[in-house]
Amino acid sequence: MSALEQANKLREKFGELISVPVEFRGEITVILADAERIVEVCEFAKRDLGFSYLVDICSVDNYGDDPRWTVVYHFSNFTDGVHLRLKTDVGEEKAELPTVTKVWRTADWHEREIYDMMGIRFRGHPDLRRILMWEGYPYFPLRKDFPLAGKPSEMPDVAFTNAAPLEGGPFVTIAGGKDTIAREPRVRIPETDSLETTNRVERRDDIKNLHGHSHGPGPIEKK
Amino acid sequence: MRTNTEIGYNSKVEGDVVVTRLDAALNWFRKNSLWPMPMGLACCAIELMAAGASRYDIARFGSEVMRFSPRQSDVMIVAGTVTYKMAMAVRRIYEQMPEPKWVIAMGACASTGGMYRSYAVLQGVDNIIPVDVYVAGCPPRPEALLDALIRLQSKVAKEPIMHARPHRELVAETAKPRTPKPEFIKT
Numbered sequence: 001m002s003a004l005e006q007a008n009k010l011r012e013k014f015g016e017l018i019s020v021p022v023e024f025r026g027e028i029t030v031i032l033a034d035a036e037r038i039v040e041v042c043e044f045a046k047r048d049l050g051f052s053y054l055v056d057i058c059s060v061d062n063y064g065d066d067p068r069w070t071v072v073y074h075f076s077n078f079t080d081g082v083h084l085r086l087k088t089d090v091g092e093e094k095a096e097l098p099t100v101t102k103v104w105r106t107a108d109w110h111e112r113e114i115y116d117m118m119g120i121r122f123r124g125h126p127d128l129r130r131i132l133m134w135e136g137y138p139y140f141p142l143r144k145d146f147p148l149a150g151k152p153s154e155m156p157d158v159a160f161t162n163a164a165p166l167e168g169g170p171f172v173t174i175a176g177g178k179d180t181i182a183r184e185p186r187v188r189i190p191e192t193d194s195l196e197t198t199n200r201v202e203r204r205d206d207i208k209n210l211h212g213h214s215h216g217p218g219p220i221e222k223k
Numbered sequence: 224m225r226t227n228t229e230i231g232y233n234s235k236v237e238g239d240v241v242v243t244r245l246d247a248a249l250n251w252f253r254k255n256s257l258w259p260m261p262m263g264l265a266c267c268a269i270e271l272m273a274a275g276a277s278r279y280d281i282a283r284f285g286s287e288v289m290r291f292s293p294r295q296s297d298v299m300i301v302a303g304t305v306t307y308k309m310a311m312a313v314r315r316i317y318e319q320m321p322e323p324k325w326v327i328a329m330g331a332c333a334s335t336g337g338m339y340r341s342y343a344v345l346q347g348v349d350n351i352i353p354v355d356v357y358v359a360g361c362p363p364r365p366e367a368l369l370d371a372l373i374r375l376q377s378k379v380a381k382e383p384i385m386h387a388r389p390h391r392e393l394v395a396e397t398a399k400p401r402t403p404k405p406e407f408i409k410t
Binding site: 132133134141147148149150151157159160162163165166 | 344
């Protein structure tokens with residue numbers, strides 16, 4: 001069974017909860033409308049559609065947009081050799097969704113990494129500790145409003161951090177800027193840089209106008 | 224006919240006695256058996272292994288004994304990226320090494336943070352421990368590490384150990400961190 005057929009089966013089962021499948025470069029993506037129901041969708045995908053392997057879970061920070069975060073699940077089906085991508089949005093106030101560790105054990109570390117880097121919590125996770133940074137580090141460094149250089153912090157006898165000297169280097173580029181100055185600001189300080197936020201919001205609006213939603217290219221056209 | 228004459232020491236003339244200064248002799252012992260503490264943290268450690276293997280053969284300089292114990296080491300070779308998560312462990316291992324001790328910062332990351340201008344990487348191991356020799360390269364070739372070792376040997380040879388040992392003070396002068404140290408790692 002192809003990934004598109006699998007995605008349509010998900011849609012048959014869950015109806016409006018699952019969006020129309022989107023194809024981009026041969027990969028199928030569906031969007032789950034309610035993040036709270038991720039567990040039953042994943043259970044169905046594993047038990048009935050044969051997605052026995054969870055490749056990855058990752059998160060996107062749509063800074064300046066609401067809902068702020070998108071959590072992306074990548075499923076793999078070894079029998080049919082197909083992949084399926086499932087996205088769901090998580091709002092900033094709640095910043096929480098149910099864990100899928102009970103469906104795939106491997107979700108344990110993926111969810112810990114998202115918690116560590118982005119600060120999204122997974123309800124019911126058996127061991128939601130930081131995985132890359134140390135326990136007690138006060139920031140979530142992959143958020144868009146966290147500066148690349150980092151911030152000073154200190155935990156006696158465990159670790160400390162200082163801000164790295166960026167010294168005007170072209171360390172950050174912003175995709176979709178109108179010219180090179182907008183694309184490659186020398187040093188970006190996200191918390192004070194309103195221009196950057198404006199650019200980002202404008203860009204997301206462009207995508208929305210083009211495709212009807214902010215998740216990339218639109219639904220597959222029926223021939 | 225004898226073709227190989229011993230210039231430095233002739234036992235027929237001088238007997239079984241060698242005259243030298245004590246600290247010159249001690250330094251000679253030290254510099255020719257600098258046992259490394261291999262602090263391998265990233266890809267530089269691969270070059271460090273190459274330096275220890277047969278082609279480059281760090282044993283030629285008396286440093287082949289890689290003790291994975293700080294108690295038996297003389298020189299810590301910090302080979303790789305020091306993250307903030309690892310920083311306190313590196314410092315603790317350095318403190319566990321007995322005096323006299325030296326440090327080689329191997330490669331761009333250990334020396335300055337290298338290409339990692341980021342929230343997670345210590346911007347040079349000299350922020351937490353005193354460094355004697357910095358090696359450029361990403362990663363440096365084994366020859367570069369051997370060169371650093373030879374430079375360290377010549378530094379060791381000049382240390383006036385019979386006088387007040389200036390290591391800590393000297394190091395505090397020469398290896399001042401570029402960024403202010405946090406309070407709790409005061410030396």
